[in-house]
Amino acid sequence: MANELTIFTEIFPVQLEALPNLTLYQLKVSGAIALDEIGGKVCYRLQTKFGGHWKWDKEKEYVITDSPQDEPAIKQILQEIWETSDEENVLRSLENIEVFRNDTASTQGVANFVARSLQDDFSQTIDKALAKHRREAKTHYVNLKSRLRGWVIDNHPAVSVSITSELESKIDLKTYLAADTHTDRLKGLNVTDKTKPFQTSMPITGIVGRLGENDTRDRLLAFKPPIEMKHLIEQAPNDELVVKVAGKYDYVVSALKIKIHNADYARFKINEKLQIEAAQRVKYITSVASIIQESSLVDSAYAENKYKHLFLNTDDIGYNPKLRIGSDKITTPNAVLHSLKEFGLYKSAPNKQIRIAILNASPQTSLDQLRKHLRNELDKQLGYELIQATKQESSSTSREFIESAIEKIAEKDPDIILGIIPTPSFDTDDWTPYDDFKQLTLERDLQSQVIQPHNVDNYHIIGNVVLGILAKTGNLPYVLADPITYADLVVGLDVARQKKRNLPGTINSAGMARIYFANGELMRYNIRETMLEGETIPPRILRNIFPQKEFTEKKILIHRDGILPESEREALTEWGNQIGATFYFVEVIKSGTPRLYASQNGKIVKAPKGSILKLSETEALLVSSEFPAGFRATPQPIRVRTYPPFSLKHALHSVLSLTLLHYGSLRQPRLPVTTHYADKISSMAVKGLKPKTLDGAIPFWL
Numbered sequence: 144m145a146n147e148l149t150i151f152t153e154i155f156p157v158q159l160e161a162l163p164n165l166t167l168y169q170l171k172v173s174g175a176i177a178l179d180e181i182g183g184k185v186c187y188r189l190q191t192k193f194g195g196h197w198k199w200d201k202e203k204e205y206v207i208t209d210s211p212q213d214e215p216a217i218k219q220i221l222q223e224i225w226e227t228s229d230e231e232n233v234l235r236s237l238e239n240i241e242v243f244r245n246d247t248a249s250t251q252g253v254a255n256f257v258a259r260s261l262q263d264d265f266s267q268t269i270d271k272a273l274a275k276h277r278r279e280a281k282t283h284y285v286n287l288k289s290r291l292r293g294w295v296i297d298n299h300p301a302v303s304v305s306i307t308s309e310l311e312s313k314i315d316l317k318t319y320l321a322a323d324t325h326t327d328r329l330k331g332l333n334v335t336d337k338t339k340p341f342q343t344s345m346p347i348t349g350i351v352g353r354l355g356e357n358d359t360r361d362r363l364l365a366f367k368p369p370i371e372m373k374h375l376i377e378q379a380p381n382d383e384l385v386v387k388v389a390g391k392y393d394y395v396v397s398a399l400k401i402k403i404h405n406a407d408y409a410r411f412k413i414n415e416k417l418q419i420e421a422a423q424r425v426k427y428i429t430s431v432a433s434i435i436q437e438s439s440l441v442d443s444a445y446a447e448n449k450y451k452h453l454f455l456n457t458d459d460i461g462y463n464p465k466l467r468i469g470s471d472k473i474t475t476p477n478a479v480l481h482s483l484k485e486f487g488l489y490k491s492a493p494n495k496q497i498r499i500a501i502l503n504a505s506p507q508t509s510l511d512q513l514r515k516h517l518r519n520e521l522d523k524q525l526g527y528e529l530i531q532a533t534k535q536e537s538s539s540t541s542r543e544f545i546e547s548a549i550e551k552i553a554e555k556d557p558d559i560i561l562g563i564i565p566t567p568s569f570d571t572d573d574w575t576p577y578d579d580f581k582q583l584t585l586e587r588d589l590q591s592q593v594i595q596p597h598n599v600d601n602y603h604i605i606g607n608v609v610l611g612i613l614a615k616t617g618n619l620p621y622v623l624a625d626p627i628t629y630a631d632l633v634v635g636l637d638v639a640r641q642k643k644r645n646l647p648g649t650i651n652s653a654g655m656a657r658i659y660f661a662n663g664e665l666m667r668y669n670i671r672e673t674m675l676e677g678e679t680i681p682p683r684i685l686r687n688i689f690p691q692k693e694f695t696e697k698k699i700l701i702h703r704d705g706i707l708p709e710s711e712r713e714a715l716t717e718w719g720n721q722i723g724a725t726f727y728f729v730e731v732i733k734s735g736t737p738r739l740y741a742s743q744n745g746k747i748v749k750a751p752k753g754s755i756l757k758l759s760e761t762e763a764l765l766v767s768s769e770f771p772a773g774f775r776a777t778p779q780p781i782r783v784r785t786y787p788p789f790s791l792k793h794a795l796h797s798v799l800s801l802t803l804l805h806y807g808s809l810r811q812p813r814l815p816v817t818t819h820y821a822d823k824i825s826s827m828a829v830k831g832l833k834p835k836t837l838d839g840a841i842p843f844w845l
Contacts, residue, residue, distance in 0.1 A: 148741040150454050150754050151446035152764075153428050157257050157300040161439040165248055165256070166211035170204075171239040178204045181233050185224075185240070192220050196260040200252030206240070207248045207256045254293030254300035261302065261435045262291045269431050273306075276427065283403060283413065284311045288343075289431050292735070296758050297453060302441055303737035306427045308417040309344065310403035311335075317383070317397040326350055326384060332407065334388060334399040338371040344402035345389040354395055355381025363393060372398060418776035421740050422747035445756070455763070457753035460796045464803060465624035467662070473624045476803055476811055480606050483620060484524040490664075492617035497521065498532040499612075500557035502548050504564050504576065505596035506536045513599045520609045527613075532557040540565065540576035549583045558616045560584060560591045563599065574830070581832045585843060588835045590615040592845075606809045611845045614806035619664060623800055626662040629793045630700035630727060633659045633801065635817025636688075636711075637704040637825060638680055654680040655824055656688045657817055663804040670828065670837040682714040689715070691722040700727045700789070700797060702817040712786065727789035731798060731818045732782040739766055739780055749777055753799060761785050765795055767802050768813045781813065807845035820844050 170178055170185060182199035186206055189197040195210020212220075217240050228234040248256065269289050278285040286309045294301045312319070316334060320326070333344040354360050354376075363376050363385075379395045388394055403411055419427070435441055447454040457464075465473050469487030499517075503510065514531075521527045532555040535548035552560055562580045577593060584591040592611050598604050613620055627633070635657040656669040671684045680688075689699070701707075701715065707730045715726045739750040752769035761784060768778035785794035801815030812819045824844045827833065834843050 148743050148748075148751065149447050150739055150741050150750055150756075152303075152444055152739055152756055153305060153425075153737045154294055154296065154301050154303045154756075155432060155436075155441040155444050156296070157254060157302060158440060158442050159300075162253070162257070163209040165253070166208050167200075167243040167246060167248060168206040168208070168217075169241045169243045170206065170237060171241065172236045173238050174236050176233055176236040181237060182206070184234055185237065188224055188234075189220060189240075192223075196256065196263060198252075198256045198259050200248055200255065202249040202251050203246070205243060205246075205248065205252070207252055209260075211242070250295045250298060250300050251293060254295055254302065256293070257300060257440055258291040258293040258302045261438060261440065264438070265434050268434050272430050272434060273427065280413075280415065282313055282411065283415070284313065285309070285415070285417070286311055287427060289427075291435070292737070294737070294758070296445065296756075297450075298759070301445070302435075304428050304431050304435070305737055306419065306424055306431070308419065310413065310415060310417070312401035312403055312411065314401070315397065316386075316399040316401055319401060320384065320396060328410075329386060333402040333404050334394075335402055336372075336394070337375075337398050337400055338369060344404075345392075347386050347388055348390045349387040351385040351387050351393050353381065354379050354383045354385055359385055359393075363395070416775070418774070420775040421749050421777045424738070424777050425740055425747045453757045455755035455757055455795075457799070459755070460753075460792050460799070462753055462796055462799050463625050466621040466803060467624045468621045474621070479621060480609075480809060487526070488613065488618050489621045490619035495526060496528045496530060497559065497612065497616055498530045498555070498557045500532045500552040500555060500560045501534040501536075502545070502552065502560055502562045502564075502580070503534065503536040504538070504540045504545070504562070506538055508563060508596040508599055510563070510599055512602075513594070516602060516605045517609070517612075520605055521612070525609075525613075540579075542576075542579050545576060545579045546583055549580075549587070549589070553587055553589060558590065559612055560589055562591055562593045563596055564593050565596055578830060578832060581827065582830075585832055585834050590841060590843065607807060610806045610809065614842055614845055617841070620806055621804075622662040622664050623803065626660075627700075627793075627797060627800065628661070629698070629789075630797070631661060631697045632666065632694075633661070633663075633700045633702060633797060633817055634689075635659075635702045635704065635815070635821065636680070637818065637821040654684045654688060655821075655828065659801070659804075659817065663801060663816070665840055665842060667838055667840045668842070670833055680711055682718070685711065685714050686718055689718065689722075689724070694724045695722045696724065698725045698727070700729065702798070702801075702815060703728065703730050704818040704821040705732055706730060707786075728786045729789065729794045729797065730782075730784040731814065732784065733814060733818075736764055736780045736782050738777055739764065740777070752778075754780075755795060756780075757791070761787065761791055763791060763795060765798060767799060767815075769811065771810075778813070806842065 170182065172178065172181065179201060182204065186197040186199050193210050193212055195208060197206060197208045200207050221240060224234050224237060273287040273289060276287050288307050288309055290305045292303045294303055329347050329350065332347045334347060335342045335344050352359060360376060364373065368376065375398045376395055379397050384396045385393055386396060403413060445453065464476060466476060466479060468474055468482050468489050472482065472486040474482035518529055522529050533552055535551055537544045564577050564580050566577065580593065581591065592608060592615065594608065610620060637655045654671045658666040658669065660666055669688050671687050707728055712728055719726045739754050739756055741748050741750045749770065750766045752766055754766040756764040758764065763783050764780040765783050766778050766780045770776060770778060783794050783798050785791050798815045801817055802811050804816040805812045805819055
């Protein structure tokens with residue numbers, strides 16, 4: 144058919160016949176050092192010494208190389224490693240490097256080997272090609288960067304080529320510091336080494352001190368830096384600041400350029416949209432692909448017309464984007480607000496009065512239009528009687544004012560508080576007036592909705608505010624028209640992580656579950672606080688989240704935000720065996736995924752929501768976003784992975800269906816409601832922003 148879409152990817156199969164012979168080496172270590180701790184470091188030493196490519200296969204914990212060496216050469220490099228490693232260096236634990244003759248590299252290992260080798264060989268050529276598309280703005284440059292990554296598709300190694308945009312400030316870090324002397328605000332800024340034009344940006348993680356203090360200059364020069372860096376260190380004045388980058392490298396600030404990430408836009412007064420439309424993105428990827436294809440190691444990209452068995456759509460998984468509202472009516476997501484006004488909510492609170500209190504920390508901002516819009520939508524259109532319980536107003540955003548105002552508001556027993564709270568000037572981990580407001584309302588079990596002052600006259604956000612108010616005042620706007628049939632409950636599971644101070648790693652502070660019925664109605668949220676090391680939720684917390692009384696004999700589908708630790712899966716499976724429940728497991732991985740595209744009538748367009756690339760019988764890439772017309776960005780898929788016996792078809796269906804049920808916005812989110820906002824809830828939890836009642840049925844996170 145003339146209008147038929149053909150889906151294709153930015154992933155390229157490896158041509159196995161072009162691969163060189165690969166040799167595997169085993170590392171023998173002493174003590175309790177994990178092989179992964181030293182694998183990459185050993186490969187770097189070997190590649191520097193012998194050339195060729197030496198890569199660490201994490202899956203099988205082997206070194207893979209296309210440049211094998213004889214035993215005397217290996218003994219020599221071992222001796223050099225021992226002689227140049229001090230007692231604190233983990234490489235001291237390396238005892239031997241031995242050829243492993245009885246196994247082959249994993250498919251993922253081969254894919255990673257090819258991707259990293261191509262990156263090594265062609266990175267400068269690629270960067271120069273992409274530099275032709277550099278765009279200049281008043282305060283910054285927009286640069287294009289590529290990333291190659293190994294994948295396994297249908298048991299075959301493959302390499303993805305992804306393009307990202309980076310903003311580079313026109314002023315260097317030293318010039319920036321001259322204008323903003325708050326050195327504590329440097330942490331988190333991303334920088335690159337001026338002497339390495341193609342270096343990937345790294346975050347500033349600490350302040351070392353001044354160059355003239357504690358022999359810092361001599362220490363930096365003792366590392367024998369390259370000549371250009373040596374000159375920068377020698378020429379810098381004694382009072383120049385030295386910062387720590389990526390937790391391990393010390394730099395004088397005059398040696399660093401600033402790379403501007405999204406979180407820095409307000410700080411640098413930038414209003415830049417880095418969206419790249421699908422056709423333009425494919426053009427950039429094609430230019431990179433043509434470079435790496437000179438190696439003959441990769442073929443043309445996976446496309447539906449050649450690999451039809453790998454490409455699925457919504458019909459293949461039985462996805463039906465329909466919602467059930469009042470009077471047992473069915474509607475679509477795009478028509479939901481209009482349908483709610485015509486037929487009512489799926490389930491309304493018994494009392495159709497909504498007592499709204501207002502805390503206005505921006506009194507110069509008129510709220511007349513906001514009141515008018517809310518009364519029109521909630522009162523006239525949806526039949527709710529709005530009552531303004533009280534209003535507290537001040538130009539102060541101090542803790543004292545906010546606490547005093549909330550105390551007075553609480554006496555009026557409102558159903559919800561609208562907080563008109565200015566945002567900080569840029570993203571920060573510091574405590575803000577927003578945090579004061581949320582903490583003081585949550586600990587009193589008061590529902591709240593924050594509106595930024597610049598949005599109070601914005602009619603386009605009113606629908607989102609209305610849905611949020613309804614959901615937080617005991618109403619249920621809509622549910623799935625067709626409840627899922629393969630589970631009784633769907634549970635979003637996440638860990639709230641808290642960074643340690645001055646130490647690597649994290650402390651996990653809370654296990655969070657959001658439990659939904661098969662039709663998508665929130666049964667309750669459940670927060671279990673603890674302090675523990677590592678990345679997993681311990682068995683005792685999991686048993687508390689899923690008590691026998693409620694979950695016995697149930698089929699429970701777990702949506703885990705990110706990678707599901709094996710220990711969690713084993714603990715829940717064992718608990719299910721004890722209480723007669725069945726747990727199914729699905730990972731929802733939101734970052735690092737290559738994109739899908741579509742071709743239609745000779746034009747490159749966005750892949751529609753529900754486009755699927757099947758990686759294996761248990762894993763797929765899913766386009767879960769649907770951007771409105773005129774939106775230039777290309778949707779990034781999420782990676783969905785399941786564990787047998789739960790089918791991939793049902794995993795994809797559950798994830799896609801639950802993107803329909805977010806009551807914080809009329810626009811459907813990229814993630815299912817089970818894991819959407821997981822990062823936000825986690826960051827709130829580690830700050831202490833949690834409800835007084837750690838089990839509840841009101842979605843406080845909206």
